[in-house]
């Protein structure tokens with residue numbers, strides 16, 4: 537009897553399709569919700585059942601913290617789906633894991649006690665990690681943990697859409713992601729059904745973006761063992777019977793840094809500093825809300841990338857043009873001290889910093905309808921002010 541009920545459970549689970557959307561807390565929540573909600577409406581057009589829900593939404597949800605939204609779709613009655621999947625905090629595994637900010641492929645840490653997790657952790661055998669990115673699947677794979685079974689990485693071309701913003705800056709990423717999903721997993725949602733619901737749920741102007749997502753998605757099969765050895769350990773939580781009486785929460789020393797929760801996975805961009813043009817005005821050190829700057833013996837300010845959340849405040853207040861520039865997080869391989877590199881070899885550091893900064897700067901202050909705007913700038917020639 538036990539064997540039969542286990543088998544029935546497995547059959548029921550196989551009939552249920554799970555999709556998760558990994559998004560940056562607050563900034564991309566509307567985007568994640570719209571993707572999941574529209575997916576469920578489209579599945580219902582195809583006479584499937586479904587629902588969507590959010591997780592990691594502590595109140596208030598924290599800026600940039602990796603969060604998840606889910607959509608569940610099945611060919612069964614609403615009652616059966618509710619009974620099978622309704623009470624789960626999150627699915628055990630997913631058919632498709634969507635990532636709307638590609639810098640999250642470096643790892644996600646929703647809570648300090650969760651540790652830094654691989655972005656493909658929940659992707660099941662034969663499933664897909666679908667990333668909005670300007671990079672190829674193989675470039676992204678350089679940051680993704682290896683799995684012991686085959687799956688796919690798919691890319692729908694685009695920039696991380698709203699990170700770092702307080703407004704919903706619509707660049708139609710929702711429709712493009714849904715189009716890509718219809719191509720990857722037509723059993724979850726079909727393109728025709730999406731064509732019917734997108735005009736009403738997302739806007740008639742998004743039909744071209746939906747078709748574009750369907751056509752432009754790049755899909756790459758990943759073999760078992762492809763990817764990296766995951767460098768972070770997952771904290772072991774005490775079992776319920778190992779808790780001591782009462783509640784003990786270890787405090788962080790005032791003015792200190794929390795060793796257990798470094799927050800760098802909340803970052804989409806990081807500040808790169810040209811120490812040679814710094815005028816030692818203190819403003820970055822004073823303005824950083826996360827106290828990431830450490831004064832150095834020669835009056836400069838080193839940045840601790842383990843704790844930087846990438847808010848961009850330091851770049852905004854720095855009075856010397858191009859001395860602090862925010863740069864795409866995927867361009868970096870570690871959180872090492874830039875000041876130490878500068879002291880080791882000043883010329884090599886300046887060349888490195890210039891190369892990372894490039895000649896484009898993101899311009900945030902406008903709601904464009906087309907996403908981030910990048911503008912060319914004059915390169916830093918070493919002039920102070």
Ligand code: SF4
Pocket residue numbers: 806807823824825826827828829839843844845846847848849850851
């Ligand atoms: S971007 Fe600058 S101001 Fe913001 S957390 Fe990082 S170092 Fe601090």
Ligand code: SF4
Pocket residue numbers: 809813814815816817818819820821837853854855856859860
């Ligand atoms: S704000 Fe700019 S110029 Fe002032 S100390 Fe920081 S890096 Fe130097």
